[in-house]
Amino acid sequence: MNFYSTNNPDHQVSLKDAVIKGLAPDQGLYMPVAIPMLSQSVIDNLHKMSFQEIGYEVLGALFEDQLEPEQIKTLVDHTLAFDAPLVEIEEGIYSLELFHGPTLAFKDFGARFCSKLMSILMEEESQQVKVLVATSGDTGSAVANGFYKVPGVEVIILYPKGKVSDLQEKQFTTLGENITALEIDGVFDDCQKLVKEAFLDEELNSKLILTSANSINVARWIPQCLYYFYAYSKLDKAGKKLAVSVPSGNFGNLGAGILAERMGLPIDTFIASTNVNRVVPAFLEGGRFESQASIPTISNSMDVGNPSNFYRLLALYDNDESLFREKVKGFYFDDHHTRDAMITVYHQSKYIMDPHGAVGYLGLRNFRKQFPDEYVGIFLETAHPGKFRETVEHALNLTIELPERLAAFMDGEKQALPLENDFEAFKSYLLK
Template sequence: MEYTDTRDGSVRTDLKTAVLSGMNPATGGLYIPVTIPHLNADLLNKSYGPSFRDVAFEIAKLYCGDDIPESDLQEIIADCYPFNAPVVPIDPVTYVLELFHGPTCAFKDFGARFMARLMAYFNRGENKPLHILVATSGDTGSAVGSAFSGVEGIDVTILYPKGKISCLQEKQLSTFTGNVRALAVEGSFDDCQRLVKTAFTDTALRKKFRLSSANSINISRLLPQSFYYVYAALSVKCRSLHDNKIENPSIIVIVPSGNFGNLTSGLIAQKMGAPITGFVAATNANKTVPDWLVSGRYEPRPSIPTLSNAMDVGAPSNHERITALYTHDELKKILASYWTDDNGTIKGITSCHERTGYIIDPHGAVGWQAWYDIRKGAMLKLMSGFPNNAENPGLTPNIPVWAQSILDNKAVGIVLETAHPAKFADTVKQAIGREPPMPDRLEKILNLPDRSIAMQNDYETFSKWLQKNLSA
C-alpha cells in the first residue's frame, strides 16, 4: 500500500513513513492512500453481523499490506480493542453507535490505541525518542495520552485550550505523568492546532527532534476510525428488516463534526464498500464546512466556544483530505449538512431523552437533533422549495441523492455517540434535570493532582519550551 500527499500527488511513501512523520514536512500536506482498497466480498455479504475485531482486522490488512505480518497485526488488533462499539436501537429507524466504551470514554480511543501500537511497532530499534505533538479540543488528548502512556521510546505533549473544555476533560488531560504531559494554552483549539502544525514545518526543530502527530492529521489515527463505520453499517444492514420492516434501507450516518477527521473516516469506509448511502455532517455554531458545502467557498474562521466543545473548530484540517477524495459536486450528492446553536444542543439532549429514554452527550445531541429534524419535516421543506436560510440553525440548503428515501420512509439513521454523557454532566443535567451515571474509570481520576503546564499562545515561546524540555 502506497501513500501520497494532499498537496503533491506525485509523492509516494510507505505506511511507516506516513505514520512516523504524521504529515509531509516538505509541503505541510496530509497523507492519504494512493488508492482506496475495496472490502472483501465475503465480509460485505455475510448474513449476520461480523464481530468488531474481525472487521478491524480485515480493514487493517488492506492498509498495512506487507508492512506488518498478519500474525503481528492480529496481536495489535486484539491488544487495541478489549472493548466493543455497540449499535443500540433507540427508536424504529434510529440507532446509536456507542463509541465511548474505551478507557477514556470517547471515540478517539479507537484511533489512538491503534495508532500508538502501530507507532511502537515501527519505532522498534530506533535510538532517538519519537515525540508526539497533539492539539485537542476535548477528547483527543486524553485518548492519545492513555494510549501512549508507558510506551517505551515515545513521549507525548498535548496542547489544549485552557478553560475551553469540560472540567472532567481537563482533569483527564492534566493528570498524566511519565512520558505524557499537557500544556494549557491561552487560546482556542485552532491556536493549539496552529502551534502544532507550525512545529511540524519548522526545519530547525525537526532536525533536532523526531516529531509526529496524533491528531487526525496522522493517517494511522484516521484509518482505524473506518473500522466502526463498516462494523455499524453491516450490523444495521443485517438487523434492519427485523427492527423496522424496511427492506434494503438507505443507511444514513449522522456524524457530529468538528475537525472532520471522523467524517473523513466514514467517507473512506463508504469508498471501501461499506453499505452506507450517505452522511449528515452535524455541527455546532462552528459551521465552516456546512457553509462551504452550500457556497463552494472554504472560509476558515476563529472558533466559537459552545456546549459541544470538542467540535469547536473553525479551521478543520481534514477539509484538505475531504477535497482530495471528492470534488465539491460529488460531496454534495453524498452529504447533507446541519448546524445548531447551544439552545439546539440542549433541545437535542432533552428531546432524545423524552422521546426514547436515551441519555445522549452534547455532541451526539447535535447529531440526534439533525436526524430528528430531517425526518420530521426539514428535508420535505427543502425538497418542496422552501429551504432553510443557511445563516439560521437547521438543515443547510443542499439536497443529497438520498433525500427522497427520507420522504418515502425508506431510510434508517446511525447517530454517532462520540463521548460518554458523564463527561458533560452539567450540560446534561441542565437538559434533563439529573446527571448521568459516571463510569468508574472516570470517577477514579477526580482526586488525582493537576500537573498541566501553562503555555502562551505564541510559537516562539512554544518552540523554546520544546527545545528545553524534550530529549533529542
C-alpha cells in the same frame, strides 16, 4: 501501500514515514495512494463476523504490503478491546455508542491503534519520539491514556485554557510520566497552528523526531473506519437506504466513514452535523470553504473553525466538489437546539445523549424528514454523557453517576504548564 500528500500527489512515502512524520513537508495530509475495495462476499458476510474479524479483513486489505499478518492481528486485538453497541432509540434511528473504551470517547479506538502501531514501527529506533497533540477535549485524554508509559515516546498535549471541561482536562493533566500538558492562552485553532508550525520548523526537525497523534495522522484516522463496518453488520436495513450522521469538529471521524464507503461499505448518505462552527455545512450548501474564528459552545470538542481534515474529505472524492456535496449533507445547530434535543430524546426514550451526540441526532432527524420512510439512520454518540456532566445534568434535571474509571480521574492533581500563544515560546520549550 504508500501514502501521498493532499498538497502534492507526487510526494509519496511509506507507512512508517507517514505515521512518524504525521504531516507532509508541504503541510498536506497523508492519504493512501489507492483505496482497496473489499469483495462483495466480505460485505455480504459482515453480519457473521466479530468486531475483531472485521478488523482483520479491513486492515488486512489496507496494510497487507506494509505489515505482517501477525502485526495486523496484534493491532486489531489491541484496538478493538471493547464493544461499540448499536442502540435503537426510536424507530429507524440508532445510536452507535463509541464511548466504551478507557477514556469513554470514540477517540480511544484511534489512539490505541496509533500508539501500538508507532511502537511496532519504532522498535529498532534508538531516539525518543515526541508526539505533539492539539486538543479541544477528547483527543488529549484518549492520546494521553493510549500512549501512557509507552517506551521511547513522550507526549506533549496543547489545549486551550478554560475551554475544555474539568473532567476532560483531568484525564490528560493528571497522569505524569511521559505525558506533559501545555495550557495555551488561546483557542483550539491556536494550539493546532503551533503543532503544525513545529512540524515545519527545520531546526526542530533536525534535532528531534516529531510526530502527531491528532486525526491528521493516518494512524489515528484510518482505524476509525472499523466501527462503521461493525455498525453496518449489526443493522437490519429492511430494504431501506442508510444515512450516517457524524457530529464533526476537525472532520477526521467523517473522513473515516467515507473511507469505509470508498472500500465498498454501502452507506448512501453521510451527514456532517456541526454546532455553530459551520464552515463545512456552509461549503456543502454551495459556499466556499473559508475558515473562521472558532465559537465556544456546549459541544466544545467540535469548536473548530479551521478543520484540518477538510482537504482529506475532498481527496476521498477525487477533489470533485459536486460529488462531495451529493454524498454529504450538512446541518448545524446552536446550543438551544442541542439542549432541546437532549431533553426530547430523554423524555421520549429515557436515552441520555451527550451534547455532541445530540448534534449528530439532530442532523439525522432533519435529514430523514426530507425522505420519509426512505432511510434508516445511525448517529455517532461519541462520548459518555458523564464527560459533560454539568451540561447534561442541567439540561435534564438529573444526576449522572460517573463510571468508576471516569470518577477516578477527578481525584488526580492537575499538572499543566501555562504557555503563551507564541511559536517561539513553544519551540524553546521543545528544545529544552
